[in-house]
Amino acid sequence: MTAPAPTRRGRWIERWDPEDEAFWNATGERIARRNLWFSVLSEHIGFSVWTLWSVLVLFMGPEYGLTPADKFLLTSMVTLVGAVVRVPYTFAVAVFGGRNWTVVSASLLLVPTIAAFTVMKPGTSFSTxxxxxxxxxxxxxxFASSMTNINAFFPLRKKGWALGLNAGGGNIGVPVIQLIALAIIGASGGPRVLLGIYIPLIVVAAVLAALCMDNLASVKNDTGAAKDAARDGHTWIMAFLYVGTFGSFIGYSFAFGQVLTNQFGRTPLQAAYLTFIGPLLGSLIRPVGGWLADRYGGARITLWNYVGMAAATAVLIGAGMRKSLPLFVSVFVVLFVLSGLGNGSTYKMIPGIFQAKALARGLEGEAAVAHGRRLSGAAMGLIGAVGALGGVGINLAFRQSFLSYGSGTGAFVAFLGFYAVCFVVTWAVYLRRPIGRIPATASASEEKAQLSYAEV
Structure with missing residues (x-):
């Protein structure tokens, strides 16, 4: 039976049932895709503003009076704030509506951009x-509010692709701002030119969100869901795994240019020619990670992805010790690609896990879907926040490695060990008991959950 078309009150959609295929084919998919594209635009600009300082530090030569350690500390703190605010941003969607909050959050980006435009000059204190x-x-x-919003628009069978595309389109804000910076540096322009380009783009993103997006009345703030998600061990296991994928992506995005200038003696222009490639490919591959997870299971893709990340990190250690810039850059780009692939596969796992837990409780049909959506939406904010903290750890690790050893080798050794732990956790929790090895004493609901875990 076809669900009735959404009833609008302003920009609010009162009824939304993407799991109903008739509804989805008739009206749902068109509306969901429209909201997805404009969500991507706003998140894209947000990522660009967040990673702005990974570029600005390349403009800041000796006349600014900052040491390499100062710059790593600066980018670490920017990453930290970006991680912390993901928690309230997740719940803002339910309080204000996805479209309304997208307009507000996009408009807020004017504050740091105009502030940076004002103070970006030699003589400004480090504290400023x-x-x-x-x-x-x-x-x-x-990112957090966008992912929570888009998660509610799409059916479970489409979430890997939709969330991967939404996140990848946002992530690509990192290489885009680096490419624009490259053009500005090459034309002998200053950092204020870069900031001046983004101020009108922020206004455009906010206006388009207001004109073209929708709020879902069915997405309501549920503090109980947040508490339930925080008490669930899988939330924190997935947060740990997301540290390894997204934490790597955002941490390396902030640090790559500084590593090239400090360890290999590249000039800011030479570094800018190289830094955008890794984040660009890592962003573009993220939807592929979600698609592969939809097809083969997120846990399997994540597991083998960590093998690749560990292998690439081991090669980076050797390349750094040999001072081989071509090998170092090439393998660093591969590491970016793998981090992007893993971003897509890990995020796909989240709704699958909570759907499996709903089945384990004996829920079926729409009740199971609603329960899984409720907890996965709340968990995404926590997982995204903790994952972004990995970027803080990476920048602090590089800072300490350069202070202690004069290179990033010590940090890469630590990252190698961390990826090995992530591999073990993924295998032990989600793949240790594959399909067909369910204990005979397991109940039917436990069997459903185990099967789903193997396929998340």
């Missing part, structure tokens, strides 16, 4: 740069 950099962290929150 740090304060303005912290403001840029709000751009990291746009």
């Amino acid at each position: 740069f740090l304060l303005v950099g912290l403001l840029a962290g709000i751009g990291g929150g746009n």
Whole structure:
């Protein structure tokens, strides 16, 4: 039976049932895709503003009086704020509506951009740069609200693709701002030119969100869901795994240019020619990670992805010790690609896991879907926030490695060990008992859950 078309009150949709295929084919898919595209645009600008300082530090030569350690500390703190604000941004969607909050969160990006435009000049104190950099962290929150919003628009069978595309389109804001910076540096322009380009783009993103997006009345703030998600061990296991994928992506995005300038003596222009490639490919591959997870299971893709990340990190250690810039850059790009692939596969796992838990409780049909959507939406904010903290750890690890050893080798050794732990956790929790090895004493609901875990 076809569900009735959505009833609108302003930009609100009162009824939304994407799991009903008739509804989805008739009206749902068109509306969901429209909201997806404009969500991607806003999140894209948010990522650009968040990672703004990974580019601005390349403009800041000796006349700014900052040491390499100062710059790593600055980018670490920007990453930290971006991680922390993801939690309230997740619940803002239910309070204000997905479309309404997208307009607000996009407009807020004007604050750090205009502030940076004002203070970006030699003679400004490090504490001022740090304060303005912290403001840029709000751009990291746009990811959490965008993902929570888009998660509600799509059916479970389409979530891997939709969330991967939404996140990948946002992630691509990192290489885009680096490419624009490359053009500006090459034309002998200053950092204020870069900031001046983004101010009108922020306004455009906010206006288009207001004109073209919708709020879902069915997405309501549920503090009980947040508490339930926080009490669920799988939320924190997935947060840990997301540290390894997204934490790597955002941490390396902030640090790559500084590693090239400090360890290999590249000039800012030479570094800018190289830094955008990894984030660009890592962003583009993220929807592929979601698609592969839809097809083969997120846990399987994530497991083998960690094998690749560990292998690439081991090669990076050797390349750094041999001072081989071509090998170092090539393998670093591969590591970016793998982090992007893993971003897609890990995020796909989240709704699958909570759907499996719903089946384990004996829920079926729409009740199971609603329960899984309720918890996965709440968990995504926590997982996204903790995952982004991995970027803080990466920048602090590089800072300490350069202070102690004069290179990033010590940090890469630590990252190698971490990826090995992520591999073990993925295997032990989600793949240790594959299909066909369910204990005979397991109940029917436990069997359903185990089967789903193997396929998440």
